[in-house]
Amino acid sequence: MSISTRQASLQELADIVGATIKGDPNTLISGIATLELAQQNELSFFSNRKYHKFLKITQATVVILHADDLADCPSNAIVVADPYLAYAKIATWLTQTPIQKTQIAPSVIMADNVQLGENSLIGANVVIGENSNISNNVSLHAGCVIGKNVTIANNSVLYANVSVYDNVQIGEQCIIHSGAVIGSDGFGIANEKGQWLKVPQLGTVIIGDKVEVGANTTIDRGAIEDTVIENGVKLDNLIQIAHNVHIGEHTAIAGCVGVAGSSTIGKQCAIGGGSGILGHLTIADHVHITATSLVTKSIKESGVYSSGTPLQExxxxxxxxxxxxxxxxxxxxxxxxxxxxxxxxxx
The missing domain is CATH 1.20.5 (Single alpha-helices involved in coiled-coils or other helix-helix interfaces)
Incomplete structure (x- = not known):
C-alpha cells in the first residue's frame, strides 16, 4: 500500500532536512511506501537492518538512508545521519493539509461571545461554550464538546468526540485524538465515617504547544493548582493523568500508563507502556522507565529504571x-x- 502526497522534487525534500542527495535533483515523487512495496515516483526510507534485503531490490524512486548504506541503494537517495528522523520531517511536510477556508457545519451549537479565528473547521454537532477562544486554523471534528472559557491556540486539531471541560488552555499545533477527555474532575475524595465526600476540583489543565494526546486518554483538572502538560509532550492512547500532575517538555508516555495525583515528571523522559507512577513523586529529567514498571519512590537521577519480573512458564x-x-x-x-x-x- 502506498500513500499519495503532494508532488515534490528530490532537491525540495533534501532541503527540508539539510541533506545531500544522490541522483537527479529534479526527480519528482508523489507518494510514500515501504521499501518492499514502493513503486515509481514513491519515497521510502531505510533505518532498520532487518529490512536490508528490501533495500537492494526496492523500486522506490527515492530512499532516505545513512551514508553507510548508499552503496546498496539502486535508486536516488537522500543521505542523512538519522534516516527515521528525516523521514518523519519529510513525510509531515508532504502530507500537510492545505489551510482551509472557514467551514462551520449547520448543526454546530456555539454560545455567546465565542471568538472564532480565521480558517477554522467546525464539524457536525460540535458544541462550544461561552467566552471560549478558538484561534486561527483550528479544526474541531464532529462531536467535539468545548466548555466555557476554553482557549485553543493556532493550528491545533481535535478529532471526533473530544471533550474539553471549562477553563482549559490548549497551545499551538496540538493534536488531540478521538475520545480524549481534558479537564475532567480529579479523583479527590475525603472519608467521613466510612462514606466518601467529594472534594471540589478547582484548578484546570494547561497544555503547551506541539502536544499530542492519544485516543481515550484522560487528563484531570487540578484540585487547587493546575495540571500542566509542557511543550512537546507526547501521550499515547489510554493514559490516565491525574490531578495536579506536571509533565516536563518533550516527555513521551506510551499506552496504558497511569500517573497518580501531584506527581512531577521531568523533561525528555520516556515512560514505557503499562507502567504505573504513584502519587506525590518526583521523576528527574532524562529518565527512561521500561514497560509495566511500578514507580513507588521518587527518581532523583537520570537513567534507565525497571521493575517487575518477565513472563515465565x-x-x-x-x-x-x-x-x-x-x-x-x-x-x-x-x-x-x-x-x-x-x-x-x-x-
Missing part, C-alpha cells in the same frame, strides 16, 4: 514466587551466619 513462576516469600528468612539466616563467621575469623 507458570510452574517456574510458582517456584520463584515461593522463593521470593522466603527471601526475608534467608536474609536473616545469612546475616546470622556472617556474624558467626566474623567471630571465627577474629579468634
Amino acid at each position: 507458570n510452574a517456574q513462576w510458582h517456584k520463584n514466587f515461593i522463593r521470593f516469600k522466603q527471601l526475608d528468612k534467608m536474609a536473616r539466616r545469612i546475616s546470622e551466619l556472617e556474624k558467626k563467621l566474623n567471630k571465627i575469623a577474629k579468634t
